[in-house]
Amino acid sequence: MAAGWGTKRILITVRTYPVPASKTIEASCTGGITQDVKWIRLFPVPYRFLDEDKRFTKWQWIDVEVTKAGDPRPESFKLKPDKIQIIGKVGTKDGWRERRDFLKPLLRQSMCQIRRERDDRGSPTLGIFQPAQIKRLIIEPTADQWTSDELQILQQDTLFQKAPADTLEKIPFNFKYEFRCVDPTCRGHEMMCTDWEMGQAYRRWRQDYGDNGWERAFRQRFEVEMINKFDTHFFVGTIHQHPNNWIIVGLFYPPKAPILDLFD
Numbered sequence: 001m002a003a004g005w006g007t008k009r010i011l012i013t014v015r016t017y018p019v020p021a022s023k024t025i026e027a028s029c030t031g032g033i034t035q036d037v038k039w040i041r042l043f044p045v046p047y048r049f050l051d052e053d054k055r056f057t058k059w060q061w062i063d064v065e066v067t068k069a070g071d072p073r074p075e076s077f078k079l080k081p082d083k084i085q086i087i088g089k090v091g092t093k094d095g096w097r098e099r100r101d102f103l104k105p106l107l108r109q110s111m112c113q114i115r116r117e118r119d120d121r122g123s124p125t126l127g128i129f130q131p132a133q134i135k136r137l138i139i140e141p142t143a144d145q146w147t148s149d150e151l152q153i154l155q156q157d158t159l160f161q162k163a164p165a166d167t168l169e170k171i172p173f174n175f176k177y178e179f180r181c182v183d184p185t186c187r188g189h190e191m192m193c194t195d196w197e198m199g200q201a202y203r204r205w206r207q208d209y210g211d212n213g214w215e216r217a218f219r220q221r222f223e224v225e226m227i228n229k230f231d232t233h234f235f236v237g238t239i240h241q242h243p244n245n246w247i248i249v250g251l252f253y254p255p256k257a258p259i260l261d262l263f264d
Contacts, residue, residue, distance in 0.1 A: 014250035017199030096254035110181035137223035205246035
């Protein structure tokens with residue numbers, strides 16, 4: 001094993017929709033929890049280029065060789081994609097109890113609290129909380145095509161990878177949640193959500209229902225149900241190039257529990 005590299009066991013909890021990446025053609029930001037209950041960010045993960053037996057899903061345990069990334073965020077690590085070993089999966093029995101138990105030590109009361117902790121100590125740059133109120137889902141049109149530079153990256157061949165025949169699809173919308181925290185001083189938040197599930201749902205439902213029908217199904221799932229059906233929590237993280245900016249990188253949505261405190 002090369003100096004600086006070591007094996008970590010990680011429970012994968014977050015995977016974002018891929019973006020162009022010059023070193024790996026495309027990549028997803030992936031987050032999880034280590035066996036000693038610490039946040040970890042893995043980037044870049046060229047998911048579509050992984051061998052079938054290494055294509056992990058959310059809520060699977062993996063063993064993988066990692067080293068600290070040059071990224072100053074303390075949770076950020078590089079990985080060796082060919083050294084991924086899938087160990088097992090954490091299921092959804094008893095109202096997602098096992099998944100909730102893993103998250104409990106890292107749960108914070110609010111986005112406001114997470115931001116204060118980062119501002120005071122420099123970390124964490126990843127977190128999870130339950131908003132006091134999700135007000136709405138914002139669907140904001142954006143460019144429907146990659147820029148010429150992005151397209152060149154996506155269609156390049158690298159030393160280790162050949163560009164796929166099917167170029168990564170550009171999602172022509174930004175998805176944002178408007179919400180408020182439990183903190184009495186919270187002035188509200190509006191944050192972009194890059195969860196892989198949202199990108200895939202858009203692609204699937206646009207194909208199924210067309211350009212004029214996908215939004216109804218999308219809002220039913222990611223607005224109506226996230227507000228009314230699920231105990232929705234947000235995984236959040238900072239942006240490398242803009243360290244003061246936070247985005248929602250994943251959704252955690254167990255069924256509403258018949259108890260006052262989800263994590264009791």
